Amino acid sequence: MPHDNDLKIEDFHIANLKGLAEKRSKLVHTFGALAELGHEVASRSNFQETIRTSLHLILGSLGIMRGGVARYSRFEHELNMLAVRGLGDSFPLSLELCYEDERQFLTNGLAAIEVSQAAVLPFFQVYGRTFDDTRLELFLPLVIRDETVGAIFLGEKATGEPYTTYDKEIVCAMGRHIGSAIAQRNLLSEIECRSDENRKLYDDLKMTYADTVKAFAAAIDCKDKYTEGHSVRVGKYSEIIGQELGWNAEEVEGAAVAGYLHDVGKLTVERKIINAPYRINAKESAELNKHPAVGFEILAPIHHPYADVPLAAKYHHERLDGHGYPDGLYDRQIPYIAKVVNLADSFDAMTTDRPYRRRRPANEVFEDLQRNAGKQFAPEIVSAFFRGILNELNGETKEKKFRKLLGREYMEAEGLAVSLRNSLNAMTPTSNLTMISTARSA
Amino acid sequence: MSTEAVSLSPAGVKTAVVYADDYLNKLTGEKIERECKLRLEEGCTELVVDLSQTEIVNSIGVSILLGVIDVASNAGAKVVFSEVNENTVELFEMLGVNRHAAIVNRG
Numbered sequence A: 001m002p003h004d005n006d007l008k009i010e011d012f013h014i015a016n017l018k019g020l021a022e023k024r025s026k027l028v029h030t031f032g033a034l035a036e037l038g039h040e041v042a043s044r045s046n047f048q049e050t051i052r053t054s055l056h057l058i059l060g061s062l063g064i065m066r067g068g069v070a071r072y073s074r075f076e077h078e079l080n081m082l083a084v085r086g087l088g089d090s091f092p093l094s095l096e097l098c099y100e101d102e103r104q105f106l107t108n109g110l111a112a113i114e115v116s117q118a119a120v121l122p123f124f125q126v127y128g129r130t131f132d133d134t135r136l137e138l139f140l141p142l143v144i145r146d147e148t149v150g151a152i153f154l155g156e157k158a159t160g161e162p163y164t165t166y167d168k169e170i171v172c173a174m175g176r177h178i179g180s181a182i183a184q185r186n187l188l189s190e191i192e193c194r195s196d197e198n199r200k201l202y203d204d205l206k207m208t209y210a211d212t213v214k215a216f217a218a219a220i221d222c223k224d225k226y227t228e229g230h231s232v233r234v235g236k237y238s239e240i241i242g243q244e245l246g247w248n249a250e251e252v253e254g255a256a257v258a259g260y261l262h263d264v265g266k267l268t269v270e271r272k273i274i275n276a277p278y279r280i281n282a283k284e285s286a287e288l289n290k291h292p293a294v295g296f297e298i299l300a301p302i303h304h305p306y307a308d309v310p311l312a313a314k315y316h317h318e319r320l321d322g323h324g325y326p327d328g329l330y331d332r333q334i335p336y337i338a339k340v341v342n343l344a345d346s347f348d349a350m351t352t353d354r355p356y357r358r359r360r361p362a363n364e365v366f367e368d369l370q371r372n373a374g375k376q377f378a379p380e381i382v383s384a385f386f387r388g389i390l391n392e393l394n395g396e397t398k399e400k401k402f403r404k405l406l407g408r409e410y411m412e413a414e415g416l417a418v419s420l421r422n423s424l425n426a427m428t429p430t431s432n433l434t435m436i437s438t439a440r441s442a
Numbered sequence B: 001m002s003t004e005a006v007s008l009s010p011a012g013v014k015t016a017v018v019y020a021d022d023y024l025n026k027l028t029g030e031k032i033e034r035e036c037k038l039r040l041e042e043g044c045t046e047l048v049v050d051l052s053q054t055e056i057v058n059s060i061g062v063s064i065l066l067g068v069i070d071v072a073s074n075a076g077a078k079v080v081f082s083e084v085n086e087n088t089v090e091l092f093e094m095l096g097v098n099r100h101a102a103i104v105n106r107g
């Protein structure tokens, strides 16, 4: 026999107008709540707020005194309460499920379970007392697409009557909305977690790559006892130039790597040629001059996170005027990164002692660079490099990179800042002249 | 929403009147809930929720009012809903709210 409150089509034939009106307004009220719940879930507002509102809507639609919504963690096998009303302080914030509970809930699907009838399940044995104390009557496992994502706990109805089939259907319909909201949230967290993992993995890979590059640089430098640390310094100078050219972090890292690896081809050149304590002869020179091409062959098959690293190795001895090697390329034919490394490389060669000559004084080196801007070097790269040095000399940089690499004394050569500023102005188009001199003399 | 001065009847019943807005939803409802809890903490033994301005009570409103009733009964206080319109009375009766709080309409 159907329960008194069950809504059946036949009911509408019964000439109980008051009852009919009441049922109709009950329908309007509950469907209003359902519509609002659907809207709330679809609104993509704050997840916690959505759950709290959903709980209000379920309780208010059927006049239920108390209840809660929980999210299921399948890793911890726990139902964690997301929102509660009227359950009291002693109600646990997380409730454990055992394998049997999980299995039963999945079999049960999204259908309301009467707490008083469920004593056979371990879950209701463990928490039975708590449920009695809080007067819980209905439990709804939120099973969405064959997965338990949460649960709804409901207390007694304000009418004091038991839940009808109609009530349970309403509870299930609302539960489906809430379950979907939780499932959606789970999916989102999983995607966030994955992308976070990917980022970490990428960072790890980058770190491994950076370590490998440094190890390579050390191996290259190790071979040449007179130019110890050359690759590392060229890497650092290239990095500074990249920064001064306004490159982004990735491009600046790429410039540093290109500098670190530019002479990797030297690994195959005979040690006695590299370490010759005299100016090498033509034959030896030809042997040494193979190192850019060999470097390219070594680097090309490797997948670098930065573009152009192999090209930097291949063309770092090319000159704008076409007098460089290996291919005698002209200005625009030379990859930009190779031009950057070329300047860094030349600067280091001039500022370090060689077996057959001492390093040249700073002022002389900068004059030389300026003089060769447009011949060997790209003028804007020379300007960028000068700006980097001037910034440090003017105390505008925190880290004193040049001082560390070249020594305090070298960088304190008399009139260095002034001559650098003059060189910079001489190389800069007139329109920028005033601006630079004002900025630098300030 | 506002609260009238708490009055003390000769019988020692400390009453607070809380006025609800025209539409009882989550925002306004939660304000009433907080107000009621505050009055209960002050030792009120009777809460009068005046619904004379309230035209519509939706499900969220019902949930909040049931919450007020629950908190009050735990504190040993009773709740009275006053000046409730016809539709809301019908809703309260249908959902059993009237079993837990008196509905008093003077008009």
Ligand SMILES: [Fe+2]
Residues within 6 Å of the ligand: A262, A263, A291, A316, A317, A345
């Ligand atoms: Fe080289």
Ligand SMILES: [Fe+2]
Residues within 6 Å of the ligand: A230, A234, A262, A263, A345
């Ligand atoms: Fe080099």
